[in-house]
Amino acid sequence: MPIFKYTVLDSKGAETSDQITAGTAAEAAASLRRQGKFVVAIKEAAVGGPAEGSGLNKSVDFQAFNPLNHVSQKDVVLMFRQFAVLLDSGVSLVQALNILERQAHKGGLKRLIQRLSIKIESGESLSNAMSANRRVFSQYMVSMVKAAEVSGELDTVMTQVADQLEGSMEFRRQMITSLIYPALVVVMAVVAVAVLALVVIPKFLPMLHGAGKNLPWATQVVIDVTKWAQTWAKTVFMGIAGFMTVIPLIKKTDEGGYLIDWILLKIPVVGRALQCGLVVDFSRNLATLFASGVPITDALKTVRGTIRNHVGAKVVSNMVRVVEEGESMSVPLREAKGVFPPMVAEMVATGEETGEMEKVLLLTAKIFEKMLETYVKRMNALIEPLLIVFLGGVVGFVFYALISGILTIYGV
Numbered sequence: 001m002p003i004f005k006y007t008v009l010d011s012k013g014a015e016t017s018d019q020i021t022a023g024t025a026a027e028a029a030a031s032l033r034r035q036g037k038f039v040v041a042i043k044e045a046a047v048g049g050p051a052e053g054s055g056l057n058k059s060v061d062f063q064a065f066n067p068l069n070h071v072s073q074k075d076v077v078l079m080f081r082q083f084a085v086l087l088d089s090g091v092s093l094v095q096a097l098n099i100l101e102r103q104a105h106k107g108g109l110k111r112l113i114q115r116l117s118i119k120i121e122s123g124e125s126l127s128n129a130m131s132a133n134r135r136v137f138s139q140y141m142v143s144m145v146k147a148a149e150v151s152g153e154l155d156t157v158m159t160q161v162a163d164q165l166e167g168s169m170e171f172r173r174q175m176i177t178s179l180i181y182p183a184l185v186v187v188m189a190v191v192a193v194a195v196l197a198l199v200v201i202p203k204f205l206p207m208l209h210g211a212g213k214n215l216p217w218a219t220q221v222v223i224d225v226t227k228w229a230q231t232w233a234k235t236v237f238m239g240i241a242g243f244m245t246v247i248p249l250i251k252k253t254d255e256g257g258y259l260i261d262w263i264l265l266k267i268p269v270v271g272r273a274l275q276c277g278l279v280v281d282f283s284r285n286l287a288t289l290f291a292s293g294v295p296i297t298d299a300l301k302t303v304r305g306t307i308r309n310h311v312g313a314k315v316v317s318n319m320v321r322v323v324e325e326g327e328s329m330s331v332p333l334r335e336a337k338g339v340f341p342p343m344v345a346e347m348v349a350t351g352e353e354t355g356e357m358e359k360v361l362l363l364t365a366k367i368f369e370k371m372l373e374t375y376v377k378r379m380n381a382l383i384e385p386l387l388i389v390f391l392g393g394v395v396g397f398v399f400y401a402l403i404s405g406i407l408t409i410y411g412v
Contacts, residue, residue, distance in 0.1 A: 004028040008037040029118045033098075042118060071108045071136045077165045079109065084158035094120060112136060125149055139305040140164075140285055147292040160288055167284065171277065171372075178380050185387040192391065196398050197229040208405050219405035222398055257310040265311060265339065269379045276372035278312045279344055280365050287361035297323055315339050328352055343367075 004025055007017045022028035025042050032042075079100060086096040097117040104110040112133060119129035127146035130137040141161055148157035201222060208215060208223065215223070229236075250256035265271040285306050289299035297320060304316040318332040330352060333345035344364060351360030 004042055006032060006042040008032055025115075025118060027114075029121065030114065042122070071106075071112050073165060073169055075106060075109045076136060076141075077162045077169070079104075079113070080158045080162040080165070084155045084162070087155040087158070093126060126154075139302050140289075143289065143294060143298065143302040144292055147289070147294045151293050153292075157292055160291070164284060164288055168281070171280070174373075174376065175277075178376050182380070182383045182387055185384065185391065189387065189391040189394070193394055194229075194233075196395070197226050198233065201226045201398070201402070202230070204402055204405070208409070214408075216401070216404045216408055218397065218401035219408070222401040254310065258314065261310045261312075265309075269375060269382060273372060273375040273379055274309070275339070275341065276368045276375055278307065278309050279340060279368040280372060281307060282312065282316070282340075283344075283361040283365035283368070287358045287365065290358045290361070296329075300329075311339050 002023070003019050003021055005017065005019055006028065020028050020031065022031060029042055082100055082103070083096055086099060087093070091099070094117065097113055097120065101110055101113040101117065104113055115133060116126070116129045119132065120126060125146075127142050127149055130145060131142045144157050144161050145154065148154040151157075205223065205226070208219065247260070251260050264274055282303060285303045286299055289302060290296075294302070300316055300320045300323065304313050304320065307313045307316060315332055315336040318336075319329050322332050323329055328349065330345045330349035333340050333348055334342070347360050347364045348357075351357035354360070
């Protein structure tokens, strides 16, 4: 088992250093705490390896790459809410983490809390401890907690972050739910067309070709498409699979992600829904940061990191540059009419003039949430009938082609 070097304070405040054997640093720290010692620092000793300070000693937190340490957003929301209640009750930060660790039922969440506890007991702030776990805590969460540590309203901010995360989760749930039915229709359409082209129609081909008569144009089209599908089916399938694999990789790049997001924003109805979702995230996150006392440039930089849309993130980057030059936030928004609706720029300008930016941004988020619901319903109302008509049209055309071909053979 690994050996860990540690520094602790005993009950009298005396500092001692020694070594302990444990499975992980978290287990070592927990063992020391059970002995009534306050952990100041703990790290794995480089036994039989490169010397400490060589740059190759074991300082990487390999637990972050362990799939068993996965922590869902629902777990984070629950942890923040419980954290807020404990802090509001007067419990200290370390005690609150110890309580949360005992209450955690999932191994990943328990180990996450242990890592936070070790950092804090080593003298680091909660925001710094969270920033070391970026796979779980976003820049938005870290910035909110950092501002709360300055203002002393950590419990209030924890509740605000939990509310914001729940709102984002609900929005994604609604979008996924609304797209389930269209996705199923598309899959069924593809399966039906594949069965017709590769199984049903080939059984009729010998009879149609053996008749020696000129076939109707619809029948000939179906025959030609079927032969093409039989020849190129594997190539088409591999092409689709490759496309589905490459697109996410392209979207991770700055140029590719910007192009894809720009195209999506230009699609009728779908683009408007994405635009409303972008405005909601931007307005609500920025309002929450302002309410916590985060400076305007830091707040904009944090919001930029929370926006997944590359086009929207570029607009926020321009806002950061303009604000640092002493200009108004509304100027880049007015220039980005294709990304942020003109109403957003006017609302932000009103907030700047009245000094009620937080209230104006929250009002903007509420307005566009209602608009988003409308566009999602409209999108579903358009997509579902179109898919059904397409599927019915394809199947109907194939059967018409087969029946007309058979009737031609028999001279009807």
